[in-house]
Amino acid sequence: MERKAKQVLLTSAFASALLFMPTHGKAAEWKLGMSHPQIKEVQALLKAKGFFTYPTPTGYFGTMTETAVKKFQASVRLPVTGVVDAKTYAALKGEKKKENPSTKASPSFVAAEWKVGASGEAVKTLQERLKVLGYFTYSQVTGYFGTMTEEAVKTFQKDVGLAPTGIADRSTLAKLEEALRKKTKPTILLTIGASGEQIKTIQIKLKQLGHFTYPEVTGYFGQATAEAVKKFQANAQLPVTGIVDDTTYTRLLQVQKPFDPIELVADAAPLLGKPYVWGGQTPDTGFDCSGLIFYLFQQQGISLPRTVIAMWNAGTSVDAPAVGDIVFFQTEGTTASHAGIYIGNNQFLHSASSTGVTISAFNSPYWSARYIGAKRYW
Structure with missing residues (x-):
C-alpha cells in the first residue's frame, strides 16, 4: 500500500513536471525563480535583441531576466508581466502572431484622456x-x-516638455508611446568593477543623499558603491540589484537635495593637512586654494568656476559671510587672488602655499587687512 502511494505521488509529480516542459519547440511559461536549459535560449534571444545585458545566459530566471522580459514585452506591445508565455516566446523567436488588442496602442487609447x-x-x-x-x-x-x-504622469510630462497637469491627455499618451519605442535597450549598465567619470557622478549623488559613506569619491564601483546603490533603489522603490541601469541612473540624477553648508564643512574635515599643490583639486594630489573650494562644492552637487578670479566674478555678494560662503582676499595684484570657505566663529578653511589645507582666523591682522568680500553660490 505504501509503495502504491509512493508510486501515485511520483507519478503525479512527474505528470505535473511535464506540464512545465516545452513541447515541439514551443515555450513553457517561464518566470522568476525557475531554472531550465530553455531559459538559456530565452536569455540568448533577449541578449541578441539588446535586452538581457548579463555577460552570459545562465539558465536561471532572476530579476535581470524578468526586467529584460518586461522591456521586451513593452517594446512589442505585449502585456508587461515579466513572464515568458507563448506569445512572448513567439515574439522573441520572430514568429508571426495575432496582435493582442488589449495591449496594442490603439487609436482609442491614444485619443482618450485619463485622470484621477x-x-x-x-x-x-x-x-x-x-x-x-x-x-x-x-x-x-x-x-x-x-x-x-x-x-x-506629471513627472513624465515635465521630462518630455509638456505642461505637468497630471492628466494623461492625447499629447501625453502620444509622447508615452514615442518614449517606449525609443526604449529598446538599456543605455547604462554599471556594476562592480566599473570605473570612470560616470561612477564619480553616481557616487557624488549617492553621497549627497546620505547613501555613499566612503570618505572619498573614487570613481571606482566597488562594494561600498553597490551597497549605496541598493539603499537608493530600496528608497526609490526600484528593483534592489546594486546595479545602475538606465532607470536607476535617471532617477538618481532627478533627485535633488537642498544644499547644506554644514555638510560642506563636515566633508572638509578629513582634508585638513592635505598639501598645497598648484593646480591640485583632489585628495590624492592635494589642493590649491580654488581647487579645494571647487572639490568641496562638487561633492554637494554645485558646479563652480575653477579659478579664484572666475569665482570672484560669479556668485552673489553678501554683506557678512555665513557658513558655506566663499571669502576672498587680495594677497597680490589688484583683484581677488586667494579664497577660502567661511566655517563660522570668524574662521575660514583654505589651502595656503605655506600650510596646505588649514583653518585660519578670519579677523587676524594679516587676513582682515586683505579681505575684499564674500559671495554665495547656493
Whole structure:
C-alpha cells in the first residue's frame, strides 16, 4: 500500500513536471525563480535583441531576466508581466502572431484622456507603460488612476516638455508611446568593477543623499558603491540589484537635495593637512586654494568656476559671510587672488602655499587687512 502511494505521488509529480516542459519547440511559461536549459535560449534571444545585458545566459530566471522580459514585452506591445508565455516566446523567436488588442496602442487609447478617478484596463495599460519607463513606482499596476499615477504622469510630462497637469491627455499618451519605442535597450549598465567619470557622478549623488559613506569619491564601483546603490533603489522603490541601469541612473540624477553648508564643512574635515599643490583639486594630489573650494562644492552637487578670479566674478555678494560662503582676499595684484570657505566663529578653511589645507582666523591682522568680500553660490 505504501509503495502504491509512493508510486501515485511520483507519478503525479512527474505528470505535473511535464506540464512545465516545452513541447515541439514551443515555450513553457517561464518566470522568476525557475531554472531550465530553455531559459538559456530565452536569455540568448533577449541578449541578441539588446535586452538581457548579463555577460552570459545562465539558465536561471532572476530579476535581470524578468526586467529584460518586461522591456521586451513593452517594446512589442505585449502585456508587461515579466513572464515568458507563448506569445512572448513567439515574439522573441520572430514568429508571426495575432496582435493582442488589449495591449496594442490603439487609436482609442491614444485619443482618450485619463485622470484621477478613472479606472479600467486602459488605466492598467497606462500604468504598465509608466512603470517600464521608471515613472510609476507602485509595486503593482492597479487599474485605478490615483494620486501615485497622477504624480507619475506629471513627472513624465515635465521630462518630455509638456505642461505637468497630471492628466494623461492625447499629447501625453502620444509622447508615452514615442518614449517606449525609443526604449529598446538599456543605455547604462554599471556594476562592480566599473570605473570612470560616470561612477564619480553616481557616487557624488549617492553621497549627497546620505547613501555613499566612503570618505572619498573614487570613481571606482566597488562594494561600498553597490551597497549605496541598493539603499537608493530600496528608497526609490526600484528593483534592489546594486546595479545602475538606465532607470536607476535617471532617477538618481532627478533627485535633488537642498544644499547644506554644514555638510560642506563636515566633508572638509578629513582634508585638513592635505598639501598645497598648484593646480591640485583632489585628495590624492592635494589642493590649491580654488581647487579645494571647487572639490568641496562638487561633492554637494554645485558646479563652480575653477579659478579664484572666475569665482570672484560669479556668485552673489553678501554683506557678512555665513557658513558655506566663499571669502576672498587680495594677497597680490589688484583683484581677488586667494579664497577660502567661511566655517563660522570668524574662521575660514583654505589651502595656503605655506600650510596646505588649514583653518585660519578670519579677523587676524594679516587676513582682515586683505579681505575684499564674500559671495554665495547656493
